[in-house]
Amino acid sequence: MRKNPEISNQVKKMSRRKMMLLAIQGAGILALGARAKNLQVEQNEKFLLLAESNRIDTRLSIAPRGIIYDASGRKIADNIPNFVVLLNKEACDDPALTLNNLSQITPISDERKKQLLLTIEQHTGFSPISLVEHLSWREYVTVSENLPALKGCQTQIALSRIYPFHEYFAHEVGYIGKVSPYRLSQMDEVHPIYRGTNAYIGLTGIEALKEESLRGQEGRTILEKNVHGRVIRELDKVGSVAGDELQLTLDAEFQIYGATRLKDESASAVVMDVETGDIKLMVSSPSFNPNPFVFGISDTEYKELTENPLDPLYNKSVSGQYPPGSTFKMVTALAALEAGAINPYDRVRCTGKINRGRDFNCWKRSGHGNMNLRDSLKHSCDVYYYTNSEKTGINNIAAMARKLGLGKKYDLPLNLIRKGLIGDIDWKKKTYDQDWVVGDTFNASIGQGFIETTPLQLAVMTSRIASGKAVEPKIISKINGKDQVQEFETLDIKEEHLNLVRDGMFAVSNDRKGTAYSSRIQGDGVKWAGKTGTAQTRNISKAERDRGVTQNKNLPWHLRDHALFVAFAPYDKPKYAVSIIVEHGGGGSSVAAPLARDLMLYALHGGEPPLSAYPASSRSKAASFMASVPKTESVIFDDSSEDQPVEDSNLTQNIDPASV
Numbered sequence: 337m338r339k340n341p342e343i344s345n346q347v348k349k350m351s352r353r354k355m356m357l358l359a360i361q362g363a364g365i366l367a368l369g370a371r372a373k374n375l376q377v378e379q380n381e382k383f384l385l386l387a388e389s390n391r392i393d394t395r396l397s398i399a400p401r402g403i404i405y406d407a408s409g410r411k412i413a414d415n416i417p418n419f420v421v422l423l424n425k426e427a428c429d430d431p432a433l434t435l436n437n438l439s440q441i442t443p444i445s446d447e448r449k450k451q452l453l454l455t456i457e458q459h460t461g462f463s464p465i466s467l468v469e470h471l472s473w474r475e476y477v478t479v480s481e482n483l484p485a486l487k488g489c490q491t492q493i494a495l496s497r498i499y500p501f502h503e504y505f506a507h508e509v510g511y512i513g514k515v516s517p518y519r520l521s522q523m524d525e526v527h528p529i530y531r532g533t534n535a536y537i538g539l540t541g542i543e544a545l546k547e548e549s550l551r552g553q554e555g556r557t558i559l560e561k562n563v564h565g566r567v568i569r570e571l572d573k574v575g576s577v578a579g580d581e582l583q584l585t586l587d588a589e590f591q592i593y594g595a596t597r598l599k600d601e602s603a604s605a606v607v608m609d610v611e612t613g614d615i616k617l618m619v620s621s622p623s624f625n626p627n628p629f630v631f632g633i634s635d636t637e638y639k640e641l642t643e644n645p646l647d648p649l650y651n652k653s654v655s656g657q658y659p660p661g662s663t664f665k666m667v668t669a670l671a672a673l674e675a676g677a678i679n680p681y682d683r684v685r686c687t688g689k690i691n692r693g694r695d696f697n698c699w700k701r702s703g704h705g706n707m708n709l710r711d712s713l714k715h716s717c718d719v720y721y722y723t724n725s726e727k728t729g730i731n732n733i734a735a736m737a738r739k740l741g742l743g744k745k746y747d748l749p750l751n752l753i754r755k756g757l758i759g760d761i762d763w764k765k766k767t768y769d770q771d772w773v774v775g776d777t778f779n780a781s782i783g784q785g786f787i788e789t790t791p792l793q794l795a796v797m798t799s800r801i802a803s804g805k806a807v808e809p810k811i812i813s814k815i816n817g818k819d820q821v822q823e824f825e826t827l828d829i830k831e832e833h834l835n836l837v838r839d840g841m842f843a844v845s846n847d848r849k850g851t852a853y854s855s856r857i858q859g860d861g862v863k864w865a866g867k868t869g870t871a872q873t874r875n876i877s878k879a880e881r882d883r884g885v886t887q888n889k890n891l892p893w894h895l896r897d898h899a900l901f902v903a904f905a906p907y908d909k910p911k912y913a914v915s916i917i918v919e920h921g922g923g924g925s926s927v928a929a930p931l932a933r934d935l936m937l938y939a940l941h942g943g944e945p946p947l948s949a950y951p952a953s954s955r956s957k958a959a960s961f962m963a964s965v966p967k968t969e970s971v972i973f974d975d976s977s978e979d980q981p982v983e984d985s986n987l988t989q990n991i992d993p994a995s996v
Contacts (some may be wrong), residue, residue, distance in 0.1 A: 401576040413509050423490075470496065511538075559571065602920070606914070606915050616939055619809070633910065659787060659898070666841070667717065715849065715851065800827060801903070863906065864903050913937045
C-alpha cells in the first residue's frame with residue numbers, strides 16, 4: 337500500500353515538535369534542579385541565617401552611663417531611676433485609645449499624642465516605644481496598677497542622667513539628650529544602640545567628647561519568637577558593662593565660689609596648676625542648668641537662654657576670643673629680650689604718643705616719662721612697646737606668642753575650643769592680600785589688632801611664664817581610678833629673661849604705683865605677680881581723642897572695653913596661674929584684678945581665705961562676698977521629691993544643639 341505523502345509530512349512535523357517540547361521541558365527541569373541545588377546546598381548557610389533571624393530576636397540593653405566626679409570625689413554627673421512607660425506595638429490594637437487612657441494618669445498634650453501616634457505608625461521591628469519618661473513614683477505606681485486598661489503598655493525602671501550641681505559644671509560636663517534624626521544623619525557609622533527609641537547620647541561638653549568611653553558596653557538578650565513575632569522564651573543573656581568613671585581636676589566648692597564671685601557679669605575665669613597643667617577652676621558666667629535638657633526643656637526657657645545677650649550657653653573660657661590687651665605685653669617683652677632687640681635697663685621716653693605717619697597713642701594721654709622694662713610693665717606704658725616692637729619685628733613676637741601657648745587649639749574634651757589668632761606677615765598676606773605695616777606691629781605689641789586669645793590660652797601663657805615649662809592644660813585627672821599624668825619640657829627661653837618679666841609682673845601687683853597695687857595679696861608672706869589689661873572693642877577717632885575719650889560708664893554696655901587680668905602665685909615658688917576676662921567690664925585694674933585675687937587666694941588656701949590676706953580697705957567687701965557663697969549641700973539637686981519633671985505641652989524635647 338502506497339503511503340500518503342501529506343500524512344507522512346505531518347507525522348514528521350509532529351515528531352519534531354514533540355522533540356522540541358521534550359527538549360524545552362528537559363532544559364527547564366535541569367534549570368530548576370540547578371536552582372534547587374544552588375538554594376539548598378550552595379546558599380544553605382545564607383538562608384539558614386535568614387530563617388534563624390525570623391525565629392531569633394536580639395535585643396540590646398543600654399549600659400549604665402559612667403559616673404563623673406569632681407576632684408574631691410563628689411558626683412557631678414550621676415544616674416538616677418527613670419520611671420518609664422513603654423508600648424509594644426504588636427500587642428496594641430488601638431494606640432490612640434491607649435494614649436488617651438494613659439493621659440488620664442499623667443498629662444500628655446494633644447500635640448505630644450500626635451507625635452507619638454506618628455512614631456508608632458512608622459515604627460518597625462519589635463523593640464518597645466517610649467511613651468512617657470521621668471514619671472513621679474506615684475504616677476509610676478498608678479500606671480502599673482492600671483496596665484490592664486493600657487493595652488500594649490509596660491512599665492520599666494531605667495536610668496536617667498542627672499547633674500546634681502545644676503549650672504556649676506554645665507559648660508565643662510555638658511549634658512546628654514535623645515538621639516535625634518539629625519545626629520543620626522551626621523554619623524559615619526551608627527551604633528545599633530542609638531537606633532532605639534529610648535537612646536541617649538552626649539550632646540555637649542565631656543558628655544559628648546567622651547561619649548564612647550562613658551557609654552559603656554551594651555548588654556544583649558537573645559529571644560525566641562513564634563511565627564507571629566511574639567516572644568516564646570529567652571535563649572541567652574549577656575549583661576551590660578558600665579561606662580568609664582571619670583574624675584575631673586575641677587572641685588565643686590571652688591566652682592561654686594568662682595561662679596558666685598563672677599555672678600551678674602559676662603565673664604570667664606580659669607585657674608591652672610602651673611606644675612601639672614590641672615585646671616582647678618573653669619567658670620563661664622552666666623551659666624545654665626543642664627537638667628532640663630535631659631528631662632525636656634520648655635520653649636520659653638530655651639528662648640530665654642538663646643536670646644540672653646550674656647550668652648549663658650556659650651563657654652567663654654575656651655570659645656570666647658578676645659584681644660588680650662596689655663596682658664600680651666609680657667609676650668612682646670620676652671620676644672624683644674630673646675631677639676636681643678632691647679636692653680632691659682635702657683629707657684624709652686613716653687610723651688603720650690608716637691608718630692609713624694600718624695599718631696599712635698598711649699593710654700595715658702600725658703605720657704609716662706622715661707620707662708625701662710620693669711617700669712613699662714608696672715605702669716603698662718604703650719609707647720615703650722610700640723618703640724621696641726618696631727626693633728623686634730612681628731614675626732619674632734608671633735613666634736614667642738606661640739611658644740607661650742597662644743594661637744593653639746588644646747586637646748580637651750570640651751566643645752568649640754577656639755584657636756585664637758596670632759597674626760604675622762604671611763598671615764596678613766594670605767588672608768587679606770595686604771602687606772604688614774608698622775601700625776599692625778604697634779597694635780599687636782599691646783594685644784590689639786590681629787591678636788585674639790581665649791581665657792584658657794591666657795592661663796596657659798601665664799603658667800608657662802611662671803614655670804618656664806611648656807605646660808599643657810588638663811581637665812580629666814583619672815579614668816577608672818588611673819591617674820592621667822603629663823610631663824612637660826623646659827621652654828627654649830632664657831631663665832634670666834623670664835625672671836625680668838616676672839619681676840615686672842611683681843611690680844604691677846606689689847609696688848605702690850603698680851596698676852594692680854590695690855588688689856595686692858598681703859599676710860602669710862605670700863606675694864603674687866600679675867598684669868592688668870584693658871582691651872578696646874571699638875575704634876577711637878582722633879576727634880574723640882582731642883576732646884577726651886568717652887568713659888566706659890558713659891558708653892552702651894556692648895561698646896565698653898573688656899577688663900582682663902592674669903597672675904601667678906606664690907611669686908617665689910609659683911603654684912597657680914589665673915586668668916580673668918570680664919566682657920565690657922571696663923578697666924582691668926579696677927574690675928578684673930580684684931576678682932582674680934579672690935580666686936587665687938581660694939586656690940592658695942584650699943578654701944575660703946582668711947581676711948588677713950586682704951588689704952584692710954578690702955576686708956569688709958571680702959567678708960560680705962564670702963557670706964553670700966552658697967554652701968555645697970544647698971545647691972545639690974534633690975531627687976527625693978515625688979514631683980519629678982513630666983511631659984508638658986510646652987516642652988521642646990531634648991534639644992540637640994548641633995541641629996539648631
